[in-house]
Amino acid sequence: xxxxxxxxxxxxxxxxxRYSGEWIAVIDSKVVAHGKSFKxxxxxxxxxxxxxxxxxxxxxxxxxxVLNIH
Amino acid sequence: MxxxxxxxxxxxxxxxxxxxxxxxITINGKEAFDALAVLDSGSDITILPKEIxxxxxxxxxxxxxxxGIGGSPLKAKEGKINITFGKGIEIYRFDIPVLVPTEKExxxxxxxxxxxxNQFRITFDESQKRIEFKKSPDIIGGxxxxxxxxx
Numbered sequence: 001x002x003x004x005x006x007x008x009x010x011x012x013x014x015x016x017x018r019y020s021g022e023w024i025a026v027i028d029s030k031v032v033a034h035g036k037s038f039k040x041x042x043x044x045x046x047x048x049x050x051x052x053x054x055x056x057x058x059x060x061x062x063x064x065x066v067l068n069i070h
Numbered sequence: 071m072x073x074x075x076x077x078x079x080x081x082x083x084x085x086x087x088x089x090x091x092x093x094x095i096t097i098n099g100k101e102a103f104d105a106l107a108v109l110d111s112g113s114d115i116t117i118l119p120k121e122i123x124x125x126x127x128x129x130x131x132x133x134x135x136x137x138g139i140g141g142s143p144l145k146a147k148e149g150k151i152n153i154t155f156g157k158g159i160e161i162y163r164f165d166i167p168v169l170v171p172t173e174k175e176x177x178x179x180x181x182x183x184x185x186x187x188n189q190f191r192i193t194f195d196e197s198q199k200r201i202e203f204k205k206s207p208d209i210i211g212g213x214x215x216x217x218x219x220x221x
Binding site: 003004005007008009011012015016017020024026036037038039042053054055056057058059060061 | 075076078079080087090092093094096102103104105106107108119121122125157175176177178179
């Protein structure tokens with residue numbers, strides 16, 4: 001299974017709700033980093049897991065709204 | 071043929087838990103970047119966080135504004151990304167237009183309708199907490215691709 005899918009599906013077993021509103025990085029089906037900024041999480045992954053494919057994203061929080069073009 | 075992804079839990083500010091439709095996509099930039107994105111049928115277009123756009127070397131230009139319900143408009147520039155999306159034997163690769171907010175950071179990657187929702191028949195199955203994707207047979211553009219897994 002490609003790592004992106006296994007990393008994504010692992011989020012069903014792990015309680016990611018604790019990271020709401022934060023950036024997370026998932027490698028080998030585990031959340032290996034989380035934080036308030038993309039740069040912080042991305043730099044950590046690049047430094048500590050060179051060459052590994054990570055699934056990275058910011059989990060939405062209560063502030064997410066519908067967006068429209070003006 | 072079809073494939074699906076399950077919703078993921080998110081905690082709201084008041085403490086209650088809801089499930090939101092998140093999906094995994096690969097952005098094919100100067101390097102492949104696997105991103106966790108929010109699938110949002112209420113958003114006209116995909117919103118790509120500036121931090122990711124800059125890291126991947128995505129070109130963005132022009133002047134636009136985006137807004138949410140009750141929110142102040144945000145300045146944004148236009149761009150285009152090539153993405154790989156799918157599951158199992160159904161892997162598709164295609165371009166989607168994006169807006170990159172330039173004055174605000176720390177936004178989620180939001181996959182909006184333009185360029186994405188016309189690729190599939192998408193069902194938000196709230197009872198099963200999952201999103202089902204069925205490739206639209208009459209779609210021009212987008213093609214089956216082999217997912218590159220560099221590990």
